Amino acid sequence: MSRALCIVLDSVGCGHAPDAADFGDMGANTLGHLFERSPDLDLPNLALLGLYDVMRSLDREFPYSSLRRHPGSDCTSMCETSVGKDTTTGHWEIAGGILDEPFATFECFPDALIEEISAVGNTGFIGNVAASGTEILTRLGEEHLRSGKPILYTSADSVLQIAAHEEHFGLERLYKLCQTARIILDQRGIRIGRVIARPFVGEDASTFQRTSNRHDYSAAPPQTILNRLQDSGIPTIGVGKISDIFAGSGVSESHTTKSNADGMAAIEQIWSEGREGFIFANLVDFDMLYGHRRDPEGYARCLIEFDEWLGSFLPQVRDEFLLITADHGNDPYHEGTDHTREQVPLLTVNSPKDLVQSPDFTQVATLVGEHFGIASMPNLGK
Structure with missing residues (x-):
């Protein structure tokens, strides 16, 4: 048995996907726009693994060039x-599970659903709107303290979020x-x-802030490379x-973490x-x-x-x-506050086979499986 490490840089996309227009994201380019409009931005170590080569292959005007490459590196x-x-969808696909049916999204949730959660949870709610996590605290945080009712809200993502004072x-x-x-x-x-549980602290709208004790409760995934590894007796260690x-x-x-710095320290440990x-x-x-x-x-x-x-x-x-990759984009120059439908980089060291430009994210699961001697299972969850 050996080991492999996959780091997902959440939302670090590298240019709109071919179907971006279907998602309202034509022209989105998280990395491209950051390099274009941040003249001091340079990522020499990611460049060693081929990031600039990936960017240049997607945009002929990308100004950076890789002068040298790390031994054993590959990129696409x-x-x-x-x-x-x-x-969720991005990570599941990275692990080999392709979803043909999208998760449901809401502007607000049906009354019958809220009433059932309220009855079982023995509490009422305020909110039930689509909003950003910081704005909703400014708007409803003080009412939450007065009423004792948690704040229920959603976003452009498929999420039901509940905010309450720790x-x-x-x-x-x-x-x-x-x-x-x-x-x-x-x-x-x-x-x-x-x-998503969204705890916060503070005593009024000017001091409310979310804490790092967020917790996500995901839908059950399809079978992925993680299950195949585990069934083969290979430890699978999650970070973040x-x-x-x-x-x-x-x-x-x-190993749960509270920040990127915490996550990098956990990886290193x-x-x-x-x-x-x-x-x-x-x-x-x-992303967050x-x-x-x-x-x-x-x-x-x-x-x-x-x-x-x-x-x-x-x-x-x-x-x-x-392996270093991403799960979607989130172009900070794009309109709105939602994720953006983008291609993502895949940078590797010591890959078991040459990388190819991929029509899906499952190349990661295939490479990890080959590294550990597990037969490839493309589209594990399709």
Whole structure:
């Protein structure tokens, strides 16, 4: 047994996908626009793995060139086949599960559903609107404190989110309420990708802020490479929200994190211990803190911070298999606050076979399977 590490840079897309117009995302280009409009942005360590070569192959005017490459590196781009551009759909496809039917989205949830969650959860709700996570706290946070009722809301993603004050409402009570919502959705056959607990602190609209104790309750995934590895006795170690995204399915061990820095530290710690198996990590700050909030300056800084860490980590990758990719785009220059339907880069070191430009994300699952000697299972969840 050997080991492999896949790092998903959440939302770091590299140019609109061929079907982007179907999603209202024609012209979106997360990395391209950041490089174009951030003159000081340079990612030399990602360039060593071929990022600039990928960008140049997708955009002839991309100004950077790779002067040298890391030994054993390869690069390409991938398009998503599944119908969706959310985190869950992207990660499932990376792991080999293609979804033909999109998750459901709502502007507001049906009264009958809210009444059932309220009855079982023994609480009423305020909100039931589509809103951003920070704006909804400004609008309804004080009413939540007065009434004791949690805030229920959604977004352009397939999510049902419940926000409540960590101290006044209680963190464990919030988690239990979200578990109740997940069970009821599944019983009703309502295909919502994630129920998300959104705890916050503060005493008024000027001081409210979300905490890092968020928890996601995902729909059950199809069979993926994680299950195949686990069934073959190969440890699967999730870092960040991987276990949440896959509802724990196929994940032998989980290390939750509070930030990119926390995630990178967890990766390095696991790696330094010489652990065998497949390490699957999600770094969420790109998406959560900067993409949805349309903060290009913060997004660029976040990329630089990861690239600097990667420069210190690469020498520790000897004959092991490293993959770096993304699950969708979230162009901070694009209109709205939603994810963007984009191609994603795939950068590798010591790949078991040459990379090809891919019409779906399942190339990752195939490569990981080949690395561990497991027969390829394309479109595991189709």
